[in-house]
Amino acid sequence: MQKNFPRIIIAATQSGSGKTTLTVGLLAALKNRGLNVQAYKIGPDYIDTGWHELASGKISHNLDSWLVGKDKLKKFFAETAQGAISIVEGVMGLYDGGQGGISSTAEISKLLNAPIVLIIDAKSMGTSAAAVALGFRDFDREINLAGVILNRIGSDSHKKIIVDALDALGIKCFGAINRNDDFFLPERHLGLVPTAENHSVDVINKVCAAVEAQIDLDALINLARSAPPLQNTSPQSLVPSPYLKIAVARDEAFNFYYGASLRELERLGAEIIYFSPLNDEHLPQVDGLIIGGGFPEMFAARLEQNKSLRNEIFIAAEAGLPIFAECGGFMYLMNRLIDFNGNSFEMCGILDGAATMTNRLQTVGYVEAEILSDCIIGKAGDTLRAHEFHFSTAQTSDTNIFRCRRLRTGKEYFAGAVKKNIVASYLHIHFAGCPKAASNFFQACKDYSSSSKSNSSCNV
Numbered sequence: 001m002q003k004n005f006p007r008i009i010i011a012a013t014q015s016g017s018g019k020t021t022l023t024v025g026l027l028a029a030l031k032n033r034g035l036n037v038q039a040y041k042i043g044p045d046y047i048d049t050g051w052h053e054l055a056s057g058k059i060s061h062n063l064d065s066w067l068v069g070k071d072k073l074k075k076f077f078a079e080t081a082q083g084a085i086s087i088v089e090g091v092m093g094l095y096d097g098g099q100g101g102i103s104s105t106a107e108i109s110k111l112l113n114a115p116i117v118l119i120i121d122a123k124s125m126g127t128s129a130a131a132v133a134l135g136f137r138d139f140d141r142e143i144n145l146a147g148v149i150l151n152r153i154g155s156d157s158h159k160k161i162i163v164d165a166l167d168a169l170g171i172k173c174f175g176a177i178n179r180n181d182d183f184f185l186p187e188r189h190l191g192l193v194p195t196a197e198n199h200s201v202d203v204i205n206k207v208c209a210a211v212e213a214q215i216d217l218d219a220l221i222n223l224a225r226s227a228p229p230l231q232n233t234s235p236q237s238l239v240p241s242p243y244l245k246i247a248v249a250r251d252e253a254f255n256f257y258y259g260a261s262l263r264e265l266e267r268l269g270a271e272i273i274y275f276s277p278l279n280d281e282h283l284p285q286v287d288g289l290i291i292g293g294g295f296p297e298m299f300a301a302r303l304e305q306n307k308s309l310r311n312e313i314f315i316a317a318e319a320g321l322p323i324f325a326e327c328g329g330f331m332y333l334m335n336r337l338i339d340f341n342g343n344s345f346e347m348c349g350i351l352d353g354a355a356t357m358t359n360r361l362q363t364v365g366y367v368e369a370e371i372l373s374d375c376i377i378g379k380a381g382d383t384l385r386a387h388e389f390h391f392s393t394a395q396t397s398d399t400n401i402f403r404c405r406r407l408r409t410g411k412e413y414f415a416g417a418v419k420k421n422i423v424a425s426y427l428h429i430h431f432a433g434c435p436k437a438a439s440n441f442f443q444a445c446k447d448y449s450s451s452s453k454s455n456s457s458c459n460v
Contacts, residue, residue, distance in 0.1 A: 003231075005081045006224040007112060008146075009042075011090040011105045012119040013132060018151040019119055020048045022177065023089040025207030027055040029217060030085060032208065038084035040077070042108050043091035044366075044387040044428065046256040046293065052089070055204050059259045063088065063112075065103045066366050066407070067385055068260075068433035070111055076260060076432065077112060078230060085224050094118065094136055094143075098366045099407045106143050113230065115146040115223050117174055122162060123152040130165030137171065146223055147172030149215065152179040174223075175215030182206050242271035244445050247286040251276035253303060254328055256293030256428065261438075264431035268442040277332065278302050283312040287452075288322040288445035291329030293428060297357050297392070300337050300345040310348045317350045317422055320451070322376045322444040325424035327390055330416070331355035333424050334396065351417050351424060353396030363388040366407040367427060369415070375401060375423050376444035377437040384434050386427035394426070401425065421448065 010026070012019045023039070030037045039052035039060035044067060052060035061080055063073055077086075090105030091097065094116070097104025109116050118136055122129045129150065137145040148166065153159045153176045163173050182203070211217070246265060248257065254277060262272055273284045277291075278299055296303055303310075317323055317333075325333050336354040337345050344354075367386045371378045378384070386404075401418035402425055405411070416425025421444060431438035 003078070004225075004229050005078065005086060005227065006084075006221075007081065007086040007088065007114045007227045008220060008224045009088040009090055009105060009109050009112075009114045009116045010119065010149075011094040011109075011116050012092075013121070013136065014093040014096075017119050017121040018177070019089050020051060021207055022119055022149060022151065022211065023048075023087060024051050024055040024204055025211035026215070026217075026220070027052060027087055028204050028208035029211045029215075030087070030221070031056055032212070033217070035221075036084040038081055038086045040086060040088040041091070042088060042105050043097075043103055044389075045091065046258075048089060050255070051204075054201065055208075061260055062258055062430075063108055064387075064430065064433075065107060065111065066098055067103075067387060067430040072432060073108075074111055074230070080260075085221065087224075088112070088114065090116075095139065102366065102407070106140060109143050113144075113228055115144045115227055117220065117223070118145055118148045119151055120148050121152055122150045122158070122176075123154070123179065126158070126161045127165045129162045130169055130171065133166060133171050134169050147174050149174050150176035153177065154179055172219075174219055175211075177210055177214050180206075180210065240267075240269045242266070243269050244271065244288070244442065244449060245273050245284070245286040246270045246288040246290060246445060247273045247275055247284050249277050249289075249291040249329065249332075250274040251278045252294075253278055253296045253299040254292050254294035254332075256327065258430050258432070261429075261431040264435060264438045265442060268439065270442060270445070277306060277309055279306075281306070281308045283309060283316060286321075287449040288441065289313070289316065289324070291323070291325040291332055293327035293329065296328045296332050296337060296347075297339050300339055300343070303332065303337075303347065304345040310346075313348050314350055317348075317420060320421045320448055322421045322441060322448055323350075323424070324377060324441055325422070326428050327388075327426050330394065330424040330426060331392060333422070334394065350422065351396050351398050351419060353394060353398070353417075355392050355394045357392045360391070362390055362393060363406075363426070365389075367404045368407060369402040369404045369425075369427055372401055372403055372414075373399070373418060375418050376421050377423055377434075377440050379440075382436065384427070384429050384437060386429045388426050388428070390426050402427065 049060035333350045338356040371382045398417035400414040401416040
C-alpha cells in the first residue's frame with residue numbers, strides 16, 4: 001500500500017555549514033504555523049536531536065542505516081512520520097558517511113526517496129557557491145537535490161550574485177540567511193552542548209525569526225508535500241502492558257539515548273523508570289539498570305558527592321542486578337574518573353579501573369563487536385553493530401567483553417568489561433537494530449526479578 005509522507009532532507013556541503021541551526025529554526029517556524037512537524041537526524045548523533053526536540057516540542061529520531069539497518073529504518077520512519085511534515089537533518093556533508101557511504105545523507109535520501117535542500121555556507125564566496133551547488137547536484141543524479149539555502153550572506157548584493165548564478169544553472173534558491181553571530185549553539189568536545197544543560201530558547205527564537213523572514217517557507221512546505229508516496233510497511237507489534245521495571249539514568253550528566261532503542265524494551269514489556277545520578281539519593285526498585293552516555297566528566301564532582309546513590313548502585317550490582325552501561329555510563333561504574341585537569345573523582349567502584357579524559361579524540365566511527373562470553377546482552381560469538389565517540393581512555397582489570405573491528409579501517413581491538421550481571425563499554429548500540437540484544441537484556445532482567453521474588457519468599 002502506498003502512503004504519502006511529506007518530507008525533506010536538510011543537507012550541507014560539510015560539517016559546520018549550519019545544518020542544525022537552520023533545521024532548528026525551520027522546525028520552530030513550521031510549528032509556529034500550527035503544523036505537525038516530526039524531526040529526524042541522520043547518523044548516530046544524540047545531541048542534535050535534543051535541539052530538534054526543544055524547537056519542535058516532540059521527540060526527534062535518529063535514522064542510521066548501520067545501527068538499525070535499511071529495512072527497519074524505512075519501516076520505523078513510516079511508523080513515526082504518520083500525519084506530519086518530516087524534517088530530516090543530514091550528517092556531515094551530503095555524501096559523507098561510514099565506509100562506502102554507509103548512513104550518509106545521500107544514502108538515506110535514496111532510501112526515503114526524499115528531496116534534498118542543500119545548505120551552502122556562502123561566507124567568502126560569490127559565484128563559486130553556484131559551482132559548488134552544481135557539483136553536488138551532478139555528482140550523483142540519483143538523488144533529488146531540489147535546491148539550496150544560502151547561509152551567512154553578507155549583503156543583498158552578495159545574495160544577488162549567487163542567486164543569479166544559480167538561476168542560470170536552473171538551481172532553485174529557497175532563501176538566504178544573513179550573517180549573524182547571535183546564531184550560536186554552544187559547543188564542547190563532543191559537539192553541541194546538550195539542551196539538558198541549556199534550556200534557553202533565545203537562540204532558537206532568533207533563528208526562527210530569521211527563517212520566517214528570509215526563507216520561502218511555502219516553497220519548502222510544497223516541496224515536502226511533493227515527495228512521492230512510500231510503500232507503507234506493516235505497523236510494529238503493539239506495546240504490551242509493562243510487567244518489568246528498568247531504570248534509565250537521565251539528567252545533565254547522562255542523556256545519550258535513542259528513543260526508539262528504549263521503545264524496543266517497552267515492546268517487550270518494560271516500564272522505563274528515569275532517575276538522576278546527580279540529584280536522586282536512592283535507586284528506584286527495578287529489575288534492570290541502563291546508564292547511557294553523556295558528560296559525566298563535566299559533573300564529576302556532583303556525581304562523587306552523591307555517595308548514597310553510588311553506594312546503592314554498587315550494592316545492586318553485587319546482588320546481581322542486570323546493568324548495561326555505555327560510554328559515560330562505563331566511566332561512571334569505574335573506581336575513578338580523572339577530568340581534563342587531572343583531578344580524580346570517586347565513582348561507583350563496581351569496575352576495577354579508571355577513566356581518564358584526554359584533549360584528543362580517541363575514537364569516532366562505526367564498529368562491529370563480537371561478544372566474547374555469554375552475558376546479559378548475548379551469547380559468545382554474537383555480533384553487534386555499534387558506534388564509538390569519546391575523548392577518554394579507560395583502563396580496567398576486569399575481563400573484556402567485546403572483540404571490536406572498526407568499520408572504516410578494519411583495526412581490531414578488545415574492549416569493554418563484563419562482571420557479574422554487568423556489561424559496560426564505550427560502545428553505543430541501538431536496540432532497534434540489535435533486537436536480540438534487547439531480548440537478552442530483558443530476559444536477564446526477568447530472571448533477576450524472578451530470583452529476587454523467590455529469595456524474598458524464602459526469607460519471610
